[in-house]
Amino acid sequence: MICLRFPRVSFAIGMVALPLLTALPTRATEPVKSAVAWEETFARRQQWWSFQPIRNPVPPNVQDGGWSGHPLDRFVLARLEEKGLRPAPPADPRTWLRRVHYIITGLPPTRADLHAFLGDRAPDARAKVVDRLLASPHFGERWARHWMDLMRYAESRGHEGDYAIANVWQYRDYLVRALNADVPYDRFLLEHIAGDLLPQPRQDPATTANESVLATGWAFLGEEIHSPVDIRQDECERIDNKVDVFSKSFLGLTVSCARCHDHKFDPISSKDYYALTGFFLSSSYRQARFESMEQNHGVALELDAWRARYRPQFGAAFADAARPGLGQIADYLIAARAGLQDASVTPSNRLATARPDGLDPDRLARWIAALKSAAGDETDPLHSFARLPPLAADPSIDIPKTETGNSPPISGTPGVRIIADFSDPTAQPWQSDGEAFGSRPLQPGDWLFTTDPQNPVAGLMTYGAAHRDPFWRKLATTPGNENDSGQLGATSRAGQMLRTPTVTLHGGRLHYLIRGQARVYAAVDSHIMVEGPLHGRLLQRFDTGAQRRPTWVTHDLTPYAGHRLHIEFSPMGDADLDVLQVVESELKPADPVPALTLPKHAPSPSGLAQAIQWAASEACRHLAGDSIAGSPRTSQCALWADWLLRNRALVIGQETAEWTRISQEFVAGCERLAGQARWESRTAVAMFDGTGVDENVLVRGKPSQPGAIAPRSLPSAFSAATPLRMTASSGRHELGLQLVDPANPLVARVIVNRVWHHVFGRGLVATVDNFGALGERPSHPELLDHLAWKFGHEDGWSLKRLVRQLVLSETFAQGSRPGDDRTEELDPNNVLLHRMPVRRLEAEVIRDAVLAVSGRLNPTLGGPPVPVHLTEFVVGRGRPDKGGPLDGDGRRSLYTAVRRNFLPTLMLTFDTPTPFSTVGRRNVTNVPAQALALMNDPLFHEQALVWATRLLHETPGAGVPERLVWLYETAYGRPPTAEEASACAETLAELKPLHGDGDGEAAVWGDLCHALLSANDFIYVR
Amino acid sequence: MPFPPPNPIGGMSSTSPQSTPINRRQALHRCAVGFGALALADLVARAGSAAPGMGPLAMRVPHVPARARRVIFLFMHGGPSHVDTFDHKPALLRDSGKPLPFDKPRVQFSKTGNLRQSPWQFRPYGQCGAMISDLFPLVGAMADDLCFIKTVHGTNEAHGGALLKLHTGSDTFVRPSIGSWISYGLGTENQNLPSFITINPTLGHGGVGNWSSAFLPATHQGTPIGGGKARDEPAGFAYLGDGSGTDRQRAQLDLLAEMNRDHLGRTGPDAELEARIQSFELAFKMQAEAPGVFDLKGETEATRRLYGLDDPKTAEFGRQCLQARRLSERGVRFVQVTHGYWDQHEKLTADHGRLAGEVDRPIAGLLKDLKSRGLLEDTLVWWGGEFGRTPTVQGTDGRDHHPHAFTMWLAGGGVKPGFSHGVTDDYGFYPVDEKVHIHDLHATILHLLGLEHERLTYRFGGRDFRLTDVHGKVVEKILG
Known part of the structure; x- marks a missing residue:
């Protein structure tokens, strides 16, 4: 083997050279033999600088006290003076202006900006510029893009089909708004971790839309594979990606190294890794109705109160009206039975039959009809009576006080495992997205209301269940809102979903006790991209028909035995849906028996009629009272009370005026509330809190080898002092609070360093995503702590104040030429900041600047992405049907669609990162392909011509020198030098004859403009 | 072994206006x-x-002496059946119709039935006597140049995951493609062309993820050409004007x-x-050089025939193979040509027959052409799909996905010619000897190019990433 003397190749300005083809760095890995050894190793590694508390160092003394009074500058100058170096002379005002514009807004200064600044002699002229730029909405656009690099932002799921992630651009717009509003960074981070769980989410004051929940969408911006063969392994990969993004972005640590083994260099154990995965396993994906959720939650609370207020009134009114007729129930039953059984009874002689008993013939006819129907419906309370044998003996009376109720039949049955039991409201936490299933499961005896203004009372719940509330049937998504890709998206489930706790399947045969129509999604291993040949069975539809009794339906998930899942129910169309129980068992349980059966020994008809009359009277008494829910005979009572309310015509001749008055008042209130509800909403990707799941440490990262449980927690390097106390569910809120606790040494340092990186081109810690042992040590540790302390303790976590502080420093105001050659020799990589670096603009900024300069820039903020301009080089499965215009509508690059498999060629050429994990520091390459792009990308040709046309329009009759000044000021923020002017003039003269006669003046100028847009002066900032 | 210097840039005449006096x-x-x-x-x-x-595209010194300088990957998308092409299983013929006498894998893409014989005859080829089916007679004739690996296996049953695994080493998340890693590791020999080009890439099954540079600098991203449709006009790159x-x-x-x-x-x-x-x-x-690369006008009739450009059946893939040679010749590090769709859950006999007919002559032509130009010495040709197909039948005339054992072959670039590595069981279901995981194959390809897979790392977000992650072993036995 030849000796390797491997060169270092620098890809970037201001970037340290990356070692190529070298083995792991000199620091050897430390094998960890045992738990004791790990503890020792851990303790040693925790001494690493980044885990130490943030101090508030005093700015050092400097020799040249006159350079700057800014504390930041004193830290910088002190390091320079240590080496005997001097800062570079300040940049000229034009260079400073252009620099600060690009840093803060990513757009060049206009000529008006330039002249205003040059004309402003006030001492705070720079501060005024900075404040204006920080107040510009373009600040949010510029810095949102930085954040999107961390969150591997994309609008499709990559892999093969590149399926769209529905409505994900709402997250991008959230970022722009949050950054423009200068939401404190600790709050911003808390929203990312637990924006859906905050007691007081941030709301748009105008629309009440929930802003905070949008932040949680970051978790779902990764790739998703459809039809993975090993669905559990696939989940591990997805979660790994989330942990990776979480730890790098927020903590500057590479925790995902610890997936298969304890970290080789940092105080991060494998257990720490799995402790973080638990937070993600405990939360699921949803499309959140962020615009309507707060408003509708308020409406739902009012609706509950309104119904509670009217329920006793309805009860009392009914009881008053029914009381007189209750005593005749038995008589009617007997008479109706006679009428029904005697085939000779005709309508005319039925009257005669009825009259002796003092019964009303019309009402009797209704009783006969009721019995007829009850005979065929075993859920009808009159069923037993209606099915009595014709010749039953009369005398033996046995009042059936203890019939089997409708209590769930399953509890305690061997071989049956209950996963969710909504008939028992205390059996599991209520986890329902939106108001469609109300605020809790209903119990027997709870009143049911309709949306029919003529007949607002439907009856009573006769069993306990999660019940679809008809009030919310009109919920819809705003036209244009996207559905989820794949089979999950066939119907919008947003804000109308009920979920079970998370469990691990045993045999895999699930049975649901439901009534109505249900769309069921079995979220096995959090797989959402249901499409293609496998896993279609995760989604099922069930319909139990028109009957009023719940029945069992079976969802065969046997291929997923041993996998983790929860079940999500959502309604279909206008259909009813009650969900009572979810169980797992080999055999389907028997359907619940009807509430009232014949007593063991056949009673006489009159005895049973008496019993019915008694039960109905009891029920009526309860209806008049407060509530029957919760009483010992709840289910019996509820059945009869429900029966009474539904069959008011049997005991009451016609509705009383009182009932009608109450109805009208009640309906008016409901309609008022319906008017306040927000029926349409857009939706956005968000987390939904689920069951707290603690993952096992997977030995060597293999799902097939689960080891010890790793309780959810921040890595122990942080949480050792204050163990996380989970209140309920995922614990993300607690995690978020601990993350942004000022005692956490990394969060403030990491973000301050990121901002520094973007402002100065190189982080104080150059490895912005890695503050661990494999990262670089800070070049100015005290300065980093100074900034982090001030950020967290004095400036209220304000990113704008931080940026302002940095760009108003003398360090930032330096020129890019070193003061002398010696300085460059002693600090060749400019680590000590002896000058400002020369930096190539990012891909997006180059394109935005072209649009800004040409005058084509469309400053519209936010909204759906502009489709990628399709060329013959944009190929592949999932290629968008429709391409966008070449100039992307003139919108900033931020708004161009980010389809993973169809990233815009120009962006890739200039190093926009492939969105698959956190990239805090982009590659900056310099390859001929970039020159080719500048020379030949049709956008440059087009915009050069637009710019030239604008030039001729704005400088009518002007000479070449004046026009050159206009062009140079527009593009470079300065006039041309004499040499440049003459070179340009020469080129113009040269170009003119090369154009056909048909080409106008604009075409010739267009060629010159194109050259100006390709020049280093344009794509670099000094 | 030091590399020869990169191709000098030049040979392009200046296009400055001639009439204007020099200024x-x-x-x-x-x-x-x-x-x-x-x-x-x-x-x-x-x-x-x-x-x-x-x-970042500057040429770089490899870790170890390189046997290959560039790669041409002939990717058979969909998964050609190994037991019907290069892994001859007489027992499959004997036991056709009988159940598989051992357990099928726990995870299967879908259910398959009993063993099913190959519809094609196998016969020996070349000095090495490799048994190859009648689907590939012309490739068979090149058997003495091929190095078969019969025990390649992956982990993913589905196309998407298997493609990503094959191309990036990871079937789950975005990782750089092997072409990007090689570009990153070696730089390019020709600054005027991209270092990694993928011709007719598949649009589904991972799509761009299969030629993405992920976190590596964007310049190492594969440049797609001919986005999935047949095209006669010269293909181009973005931004060439x-x-x-x-x-x-x-x-x-x-x-x-x-x-x-x-x-x-x-x-x-x-x-x-x-x-x-x-x-x-x-x-x-x-932008002056690139269009010429794709212009096949300069190729002789004989060459065009060699690649099958004269036959409508083979013309499309032939043209792509010829372009691959032209790109390789000009110093492009990694060229991939994709052909499909070899996913015969049914109609195996007809469709595998048709597909093989489209590629057999162009592949043989490419190998011959590279050989005659002396390029095969340091060009690694790599043939294979994302998985093989089950020896058991699906329906009446189909085979299902089979990632547990399948065949790929390499040629040139320092591998043992006329060699076969690894053995599967009697039916070609599981490897019995010398298993070669996708990671091992990746490690081996990097090794042939002079790159040690454990040292070809990229620091991203605090971690050093590798093509082979924490796996991979160079298959020493196939090195020539």
Whole structure:
């Protein structure tokens, strides 16, 4: 083997050279033999600088006290003076202006900006510029893009089909708004971790839309594979990606190294890794109705109160009206039975039959009809009576006080495992997205209301269940809102979903006790991209028909035995849906028996009629009272009370005026509330809190080898002092609070360093995503702590104040030429900041600047992405049907669609990162392909011509020198030098004859403009 | 073994307007060319050492002596059946119709039935006597140049995962393609062309993920050509321009060169800015050279026939193979040609027959052509699919995906010719000896190119990534 003397190749300005083809760095890995050894190793590694508390160092003394009074500058100058170096002379005002514009807004200064600044002699002229730029909405656009690099932002799921992630651009717009509003960074981070769980989410004051929940969408911006063969392994990969993004972005640590083994260099154990995965396993994906959720939650609370207020009134009114007729129930039953059984009874002689008993013939006819129907419906309370044998003996009376109720039949049955039991409201936490299933499961005896203004009372719940509330049937998504890709998206489930706790399947045969129509999604291993040949069975539809009794339906998930899942129910169309129980068992349980059966020994008809009359009277008494829910005979009572309310015509001749008055008042209130509800909403990707799941440490990262449980927690390097106390569910809120606790040494340092990186081109810690042992040590540790302390303790976590502080420093105001050659020799990589670096603009900024300069820039903020301009080089499965215009509508690059498999060629050429994990520091390459792009990308040709046309329009009759000044000021923020002017003039003269006669003046100028847009002066900032 | 110097850039005539008398900027331009040429001479002298001006595509010294300098990968998309092509199994004929006498794998893509014989005859070829089916008579005739690996196996049952595994070593998340790794490890021999080109790549099954550079610098990304459809016109790269307005562009570039030098004067010495001045000249040359690469007019009738361009059945793949040779010849490190779709869950007899008929002659032609030009010495030709097919029947005339054992072959580039490595069981279901995982194959290919798979790393986000992740073993026995 030849000796390797491997060169270092620098890809970037201001970037340290990356070692190529070298083995792991000199620091050897430390094998960890045992738990004791790990503890020792851990303790040693925790001494690493980044885990130490943030101090508030005093700015050092400097020799040249006159350079700057800014504390930041004193830290910088002190390091320079240590080496005997001097800062570079300040940049000229034009260079400073252009620099600060690009840093803060990513757009060049206009000529008006330039002249205003040059004309402003006030001492705070720079501060005024900075404040204006920080107040510009373009600040949010510029810095949102930085954040999107961390969150591997994309609008499709990559892999093969590149399926769209529905409505994900709402997250991008959230970022722009949050950054423009200068939401404190600790709050911003808390929203990312637990924006859906905050007691007081941030709301748009105008629309009440929930802003905070949008932040949680970051978790779902990764790739998703459809039809993975090993669905559990696939989940591990997805979660790994989330942990990776979480730890790098927020903590500057590479925790995902610890997936298969304890970290080789940092105080991060494998257990720490799995402790973080638990937070993600405990939360699921949803499309959140962020615009309507707060408003509708308020409406739902009012609706509950309104119904509670009217329920006793309805009860009392009914009881008053029914009381007189209750005593005749038995008589009617007997008479109706006679009428029904005697085939000779005709309508005319039925009257005669009825009259002796003092019964009303019309009402009797209704009783006969009721019995007829009850005979065929075993859920009808009159069923037993209606099915009595014709010749039953009369005398033996046995009042059936203890019939089997409708209590769930399953509890305690061997071989049956209950996963969710909504008939028992205390059996599991209520986890329902939106108001469609109300605020809790209903119990027997709870009143049911309709949306029919003529007949607002439907009856009573006769069993306990999660019940679809008809009030919310009109919920819809705003036209244009996207559905989820794949089979999950066939119907919008947003804000109308009920979920079970998370469990691990045993045999895999699930049975649901439901009534109505249900769309069921079995979220096995959090797989959402249901499409293609496998896993279609995760989604099922069930319909139990028109009957009023719940029945069992079976969802065969046997291929997923041993996998983790929860079940999500959502309604279909206008259909009813009650969900009572979810169980797992080999055999389907028997359907619940009807509430009232014949007593063991056949009673006489009159005895049973008496019993019915008694039960109905009891029920009526309860209806008049407060509530029957919760009483010992709840289910019996509820059945009869429900029966009474539904069959008011049997005991009451016609509705009383009182009932009608109450109805009208009640309906008016409901309609008022319906008017306040927000029926349409857009939706956005968000987390939904689920069951707290603690993952096992997977030995060597293999799902097939689960080891010890790793309780959810921040890595122990942080949480050792204050163990996380989970209140309920995922614990993300607690995690978020601990993350942004000022005692956490990394969060403030990491973000301050990121901002520094973007402002100065190189982080104080150059490895912005890695503050661990494999990262670089800070070049100015005290300065980093100074900034982090001030950020967290004095400036209220304000990113704008931080940026302002940095760009108003003398360090930032330096020129890019070193003061002398010696300085460059002693600090060749400019680590000590002896000058400002020369930096190539990012891909997006180059394109935005072209649009800004040409005058084509469309400053519209936010909204759906502009489709990628399709060329013959944009190929592949999932290629968008429709391409966008070449100039992307003139919108900033931020708004161009980010389809993973169809990233815009120009962006890739200039190093926009492939969105698959956190990239805090982009590659900056310099390859001929970039020159080719500048020379030949049709956008440059087009915009050069637009710019030239604008030039001729704005400088009518002007000479070449004046026009050159206009062009140079527009593009470079300065006039041309004499040499440049003459070179340009020469080129113009040269170009003119090369154009056909048909080409106008604009075409010739267009060629010159194109050259100006390709020049280093344009794509670099000094 | 040091590399010979990279192809000198040049041979392109300047397209400056002839009528215009030489002016100041043109003088400067010449100067710039002179500067470029000097820089290049310097590079040649220091071949392999740091070349800040050339960026990440600069040629680099391999870790170990290289046996191959470039790769042509003939990718048979869909999964050609190993037991019907190169892995002869007499027992399959004997026991056809009987159940497999041992357990099938726990995870299967779909259910298959009993053993099923190959519809094709096998016969011995060449000195080595390799048994090859009648699907590949012309490739068979080249058997003494081929090195079969009969025990390749992967981990993924589905096309998408298997393709990504084959191309990137990972069937789950975005990782650089093998072509990107090789470009990163060795740089390019021709700055005027991309270092990694994929012809007619498949659009599905991982799509761009199969030629993506992922976290490696974007320049190592595969350049796709002929996006999946047959095309007669010369293929091209993005941003090559249409050839019109070249003289105007020359004028623009002259101005640019001057402006950029002025800019450099204002900023102070800066390697990247210097490099960018050069890169415009390189780009200008690239757009002049590239179209010629794809123009097959210069090829002789004999060559065209060799590749089967005279037969509509073989013309498309033949043209792609010929283009692959032309690109390799010009120093492109990694050329992939994709052919499909070999996914015969049914109609195996008809469709494998048709597909083999499309590629047999072009592949044999490519091998012969490379050999006669002396290119096979240091060009590694690699043939195979993302998996094989089950020896058991699917339906009546189909075979299912089979990643547990399948055949690939290599030729040239330092592998043992006329050799077969690894043995599968009587039915070609599982390997019984000398298993070769995809990672091992990757390690071996890198090794042939002079790259040690454990040392070809890239630091990303605090971790050193490798093509072979934490796996891979060089298959020493196939090295020539």
